[in-house]
Amino acid sequence: MIVYLYEVVALACIFAIASMSLNLVLGRAGLFSLAHGVLLGIGAYIYGLLTTQAGVSPAVGVVAAVVGTAVLGAALAAVSVHLDEEQFAVTTLAFNLLVVIVLTNWASLTRGAYGVAQIPRLSIGDADPQLMLLLAALLLAALTFVAFRALAKSGFGQLLVASASDPDMVRALGGPVWSLRVRAFAIGSAGAGLAGALFAMQAGYIAPPLFELHLSVLILAMVILGGTRSVGGAVLGAVVLIGIPEALRFAAFNAVSAGPLRQIVFGLLIIVTIYVRLHSKTSRA
Amino acid sequence: MSLLLYGLISGCVYGLWAASFSLIYRATRIFHVVHAAVFTTAAYGYWVASPLIGQVAAAAFALVLSVVLGVGAELLLYRPLARRGASAVLLFVVSLGAYIVVENTIQLIWGAAPRSVPVPFDSVLQTYVTVLGAGVSALELAEAGVALALWGGLVAFLRWTSLGAAIRAVTIAPELAELSGIKVGQIRVATFAGGSLLIGIAGLMMLMKTGIEPSSGLPVWVVAIVATLIGRASVVGSFVASIGMGLTESAMLIWFPAAWQPAMPVLILLGFLVVDAARARLVTWQGRRLARRNVAG
Numbered sequence A: 001m002i003v004y005l006y007e008v009v010a011l012a013c014i015f016a017i018a019s020m021s022l023n024l025v026l027g028r029a030g031l032f033s034l035a036h037g038v039l040l041g042i043g044a045y046i047y048g049l050l051t052t053q054a055g056v057s058p059a060v061g062v063v064a065a066v067v068g069t070a071v072l073g074a075a076l077a078a079v080s081v082h083l084d085e086e087q088f089a090v091t092t093l094a095f096n097l098l099v100v101i102v103l104t105n106w107a108s109l110t111r112g113a114y115g116v117a118q119i120p121r122l123s124i125g126d127a128d129p130q131l132m133l134l135l136a137a138l139l140l141a142a143l144t145f146v147a148f149r150a151l152a153k154s155g156f157g158q159l160l161v162a163s164a165s166d167p168d169m170v171r172a173l174g175g176p177v178w179s180l181r182v183r184a185f186a187i188g189s190a191g192a193g194l195a196g197a198l199f200a201m202q203a204g205y206i207a208p209p210l211f212e213l214h215l216s217v218l219i220l221a222m223v224i225l226g227g228t229r230s231v232g233g234a235v236l237g238a239v240v241l242i243g244i245p246e247a248l249r250f251a252a253f254n255a256v257s258a259g260p261l262r263q264i265v266f267g268l269l270i271i272v273t274i275y276v277r278l279h280s281k282t283s284r285a
Numbered sequence B: 001m002s003l004l005l006y007g008l009i010s011g012c013v014y015g016l017w018a019a020s021f022s023l024i025y026r027a028t029r030i031f032h033v034v035h036a037a038v039f040t041t042a043a044y045g046y047w048v049a050s051p052l053i054g055q056v057a058a059a060a061f062a063l064v065l066s067v068v069l070g071v072g073a074e075l076l077l078y079r080p081l082a083r084r085g086a087s088a089v090l091l092f093v094v095s096l097g098a099y100i101v102v103e104n105t106i107q108l109i110w111g112a113a114p115r116s117v118p119v120p121f122d123s124v125l126q127t128y129v130t131v132l133g134a135g136v137s138a139l140e141l142a143e144a145g146v147a148l149a150l151w152g153g154l155v156a157f158l159r160w161t162s163l164g165a166a167i168r169a170v171t172i173a174p175e176l177a178e179l180s181g182i183k184v185g186q187i188r189v190a191t192f193a194g195g196s197l198l199i200g201i202a203g204l205m206m207l208m209k210t211g212i213e214p215s216s217g218l219p220v221w222v223v224a225i226v227a228t229l230i231g232r233a234s235v236v237g238s239f240v241a242s243i244g245m246g247l248t249e250s251a252m253l254i255w256f257p258a259a260w261q262p263a264m265p266v267l268i269l270l271g272f273l274v275v276d277a278a279r280a281r282l283v284t285w286q287g288r289r290l291a292r293r294n295v296a297g
Helices: A002-028 A036-053 A058-080 A085-105 A129-153 A155-165 A167-172 A177-203 A213-226 A231-250 A255-284 B002-028 B034-053 B055-083 B088-110 B138-160 B162-172 B174-179 B184-209 B214-230 B235-255 B263-296
Strands: B128-131 B134-137
Touching: A002 A036, A002 A129, A002 A155, A002 A177, A002 A213, A002 A231, A036 A058, A036 A085, A036 A177, A036 A213, A058 A085, A058 A177, A058 B263, A085 A213, A085 B088, A085 B214, A085 B263, A129 A155, A129 A177, A129 A231, A155 A167, A155 A177, A167 A177, A213 A231, A213 A255, A213 B088, A231 A255, A255 B055, A255 B088, B002 B034, B002 B055, B002 B134, B002 B138, B002 B162, B002 B184, B002 B214, B002 B235, B034 B055, B034 B088, B034 B184, B034 B214, B055 B088, B055 B184, B088 B214, B128 B138, B134 B138, B138 B162, B138 B184, B138 B235, B162 B174, B162 B184, B174 B184, B184 B214, B214 B235, B214 B263, B235 B263
Parallel strands: none
Antiparallel strands: B128 B134
């Protein structure tokens, strides 16, 4: 039971890191990304493949996952941040589908549908590995929180908000809108990569179906639920959306219907949250 | 040669997907993801109803269901939210949420396994014919023909009927159309009804040809939206883009295994965007150079 609790809390921390990083991309930079789940997946694969196939140590694997995901995210952003926001959303959705296809079919690199198994965890001496992971996830989530809060308050964060609400104004004042957005997306991707590496450790086994569109939608739901302007809200969204399904697991649902039911709840949650937010905004005005 | 034929056939089917989506997108500028759910709902409607009430009645039922779902999305989701000032991207996210709800409801009730139905008129449609030296099933040819005919009908409808003219007016200048007495709200509903009807037919076609599963709709939607974006949202342009995508997909089969096929529309979209981004950068750069020269001169 206590091990199970460790797992759930670690998972909540991992998704808090993911949703805080999407919060920067969506809430500050105004970029509606539907690729965050698959960026997490890329981080998980970089960590998983390097540690199991290339014999890299877990610590180096984590760093490689963060850097590698940031680079790929920057490349995606470089060709897409100039688009309308809904075109950007579609492009990131398409990127999500593409990466899953590549992970499934490029079997010589990714082991295809078999997935990557026996992924090692960070370990120090002979401490309980699950407890170690929990502590690492808590520590990293706390660090991410502090870092993203500082980033949001910094000049960079303020410029991001300005370039999201009035890009032409920022351009006219000489602000580099394109590069601001690409940098924000790269930082967000780094966060997703970190969450991905931890996710791979926690799961021990990763396969392409884990990183299909529903994961991006889940992280998006966390950010929307928590309020796009608040880093703490993103954490809260992650805790609630990881907590609810775990609670549902104890209610009498069988395993087959639990998956779709969860998705239905997330879908409805997105719709209702947006509806309520818009309502409160107009009634105040 | 056979690859060319297959490319044209799938291009025509993609054209129907794209035309149905761009009809709605042009008039409303909504990234209507529920469209993907309309596609699967029509197919499941037919699959459930045809053993009970026969093929013809089931097809009618499925198409009514498509129209109800498409129009329902406009009336119950987009319109109230747009009235509250929702931006385009929020409508897109809400639409995605609604799509997820429908897809998973279907999966919850009927499971994730692929479903198929017996081919109607099987004595004719299950024969193989040779066209351009390539063997192809009559069903595939018929589906391409139906898609082409529906698209032609849509183009003619937009061109020559008064409702078609009103749709075009709303597409080009919604405010002006409103001022000249066109009921914009009704026209939007009409595009949702028409687009949903067309994608419902496409759903039945896929059910009969390859079968369908709850997640079949999203890849269809991606093809439709890529063709619409590349075709500059015009009904003709997106059809041409679809044919191009069908041919590209066939050409890809020469170098890649068939499992890579779903990557095609995404690769085309990303390629298109890279070129587009480079062009935008070039224009900015040229503009700056021009500005510098003018300041200097």
